Amino acid sequence: MASLTSIEWTTCTWNPVTGCSKVSAGCANCYAERMARRLQAMGNKRYVDGFRVRTHADLLTLPFEWQKPRLIFVNSMSDLFHEEVPVDFIQSVFDTITRCGRHTFQILTKRAERLAELAPNLPWPRNLWMGVTVENQSCVRRIDYLRSTDAAVKFVSAEPLLGSLEINLDGLDWLIVGGESGPGARPMEARWVRDLRDTCRAAGVPFFFKQWGGVNKKAAGRLLDGQVWEEMPTSC
Secondary structure, three states: OEEEOOOOOOOEEEOOEEEOOOOOHHHOOOHHHHHHHHHHHOOOHHHOOOOOOEEOHHHOOHHHHOOOOOEEEEOOOEOOOOOOOOHHHHHHHHHHHHHOOOOEEEEEEOOHHHHHHHHHHOOOOOOEEEEEEOOOHHHOHHHHHHHOOOOOEEEEEEOOOOOOOOOOOOOOOEEEEEOOEOOOOOOOOHHHHHHHHHHHHHHOOOEEEEEOOEOOHHHHOOOEOOEOOEOOOOOO
């Protein structure tokens, strides 16, 4: 439930919550759901219920065991702000983050409304980066909910990017862009990516291009106009 990861913009994952449900177009080909079904078939005890939402209280203290500072993606196999995750459990996750100041934690949600609702009752330590997924124009409103929080670092993940985006980067500290990968991957147009990169450059916001995606993402690579873009927030 915690491991090193191949996700390009982080170093490891921590999953005190597993399982989720679909809320928007970006969820259609969810990699976490595919992985959960595979782990269930392998007999992994954390996934006996497949992709149903489950909390794992015994994992709440796991980050304390890691002595060297890490960049940690929280709940790569779920959404911390899923409606089935109890408020007190979310608060416990935030408490661990607050107490583990040597690590930097990244949380990403599609449930921005619940994030904004609970934000006043959550601590916002400087080692927590809070992000929302914005896969197409219909999801841009999530950014406004993110802005309403007191997160020290606020970021947007446009992955899978499913259409052109016009976004206001005011108050944001980072933008990740990536194409969908795996079975049934939907195509991403280069102009969508370039437009977002250029928007970031004009606004002075770090831009991270994760992948072109596709059925064979390794073959498609990560180069945009001949270079790798791996800019990170200044607090990294």
